[in-house]
């Protein structure tokens with residue numbers, strides 16, 4: 001479980017996050033949504049330890065990340081898998097080498113144990129046939145799958161996905177969303193997904209947090225989101241004309 005309380009952050013005197021709190025539970029796919037520049041990525045960075053909040057706490061199963069010693073922080077980091085925007089694959093490594101990379105860096109596993117784990121993760125995301133290919137030889141959707149395989153290779157307790165659908169067509173996006181949700185259920189991971197894709201919200205948004213100008217202004221799920229009375233949220237949802245037309249029918 002991840003519990004964060006009163007996270008605030010400013011840059012050069014400009015507040016970009018103010019007193020944001022929340023709880024993310026194991027087995028849940030938690031979406032953080034909001035328009036551009038509302039602080040989603042800064043919040044994610046405060047959670048995963050890339051940006052230190054000005055104040056506030058982030059607890060990982062009761063371990064206070066920002067007030068822990070370096071060893072505890074290292075341990076918590078090892079329990080995180082991160083799917084970066086764009087996949088962030090190494091261009092000069094094959095698909096299998098990309099997935100294997102965290103095992104090389106962070107474990108003492110034998111070569112055959114690493115082989116087994118890489119093969120398992122690649123088959124879990126449906127890419128066993130692509131193991132020897134280079135990132136330049138595979139599609140955008142496949143790159144995301146490689147990113148997911150690499151993010152889960154260390155068997156994480158916490159999975160963070162920053163805009164997993166960026167650059168993908170709607171059908172491929174849904175498949176990636178479903179894969180993230182399936183993996184979250186299957187391995188009982190606490191998953192956090194940043195998105196501004198309303199399709200994702202409707203498909204996998206069992207837990208949704210909406211940020212507006214650095215504040216959390218709504219929290220709920222995909223069954224109630226379209227009935228919210230929060231003006232900023234409605235503007236965000238119904239910026240999509242199709243949804244606006246559907247809501248009038």
Ligand SMILES: Nc1ncnc2c1ncn2[C@@H]1O[C@H](COP(=O)(O)OP(=O)(O)OP(=O)(O)O)[C@@H](O)[C@H]1O
Pocket residue numbers: 011012016034035036037038039040041042043196
């Ligand atoms: N390192 C930084 N230094 C200064 N300002 C920053 C820094 N990182 C983020 N910001 C600012 O913080 C605000 C929130 O940025 P953030 O990247 O969190 O937005 P976002 O909601 O993720 O947007 P998008 O959907 O466009 O990625 C923006 O105004 C951004 O310019």
